[in-house]
Amino acid sequence: MKPAPFEYVRATSVNEALAALAAGNGEAKLLAGGQSLVPMMNFRLVDAPVFVDINGIAELAGIEATANGGLRIGALTRHYTLETSDAVRTRFPVLHEAMKHVAHLAIRNRGTIGGSLSHADPAAELPAMAVLLNAMIVTVSSSGGREIAAEDFFLAPLTTALEPDEIVLAIDFPGLPPGAGWGFEEFAQRRGDFAVAGAAAVVVMDGDRVTEARISLMGVHDTPLRASAGEQALIAGGIDAAAAAARREVEPMNDLHGSADYRRHLVEALTRRVLRAAIEMAAR
């Protein structure tokens, strides 16, 4: 199918985009990489009188090292740029690994990190990475700027805390603790498909003791999920207890790619694998 008619505004600055959103009285939408939005427009699942194209806003793209050992990634940064970034590979190897599972080259050439987070597919890799890495989503709207913690950003499938006139400017990833280990595992029907289930972990060790545990799950809940019971179980018990706790925490859906029960099984198996890898890797 073809999209319904719409008016097109090409914004060349954030202020222009804000003005166009304001003029749309809450009905105008942003168009970034379009890799999730345009399919929905073609199917007429999404329709708006005005689309504001932000692809020409150069200030929104780029990866900047921050003083806390982290990265500030512009909302319009393409997946392929993340995939091939040395800064991402050295500061957030788990994010580098996750990018290998994001869609296909032609999609990665166009798709953006801000778009992926705003689309908020619970099976997508980048939202799960944002909650794993305690990212802050930096936004601006007509009423000013704010920073939203990733865990407060994702509200439901395809639903975020963003207001209709709000634009994601950048995603701030604070640096990982020194010596942190990590793991990433995803099960999908084919490379590049959305995850049937996926898990990622960050672990900090002091000798044989886990001092910090983070577990992030995708494809198994109505948002990307920090498995907090699993994290506590890892510190108090161990890998098996953590994997079992994570399994109890999720509320997966039945769909044609897998039953809820199968997804729970995957959560336990994948959580165990990522925790093993992270603990193995963490400096003692």
Next chain:
Amino acid sequence: MSAKISVAVTVNGTPHTADVEPRLLLADFLRENLDLTGTHVGCEHGICGACTILMNGDSVRSCLTFAVQADGAEIETVESLGDIDNLSQLQEAFREHHALQCGFCTPGMLMTVTDMLRKYPLATDDDIRDGLSGNLCRCTGYQNIVRAVRSAANKRDGK
């Protein structure tokens, strides 16, 4: 109807200007306005890969891009690769390995592989399969497509 917008785009080295509706997909602009029907339209939601073209050197889905977004861009379609009497090296590899049957997916495959060959080492056949995972061949002729890409990658590497 929404107001038409002027777009200036270079396709396979030839500059074009046109006034188009914002909702016109780049794939339809290439096929209907420019009569470049080598770019195929399959699923219209970014799954099948048949409409893959190069925009400023990067492979993109022309069904997920609006023509107005190509303003100022350099587009390359399958027509830029070679012709029946003068196949490109990649097209020759596809011919030699019988990497097409009905041919519907072939333009998207060729443009995807063009970008893959520029961007990735493709050290193993698994890497090739990963790279092709966004392009569907309903004849299921994948084995021969992988062989053709292997041959093209080896040629690229001087093997």
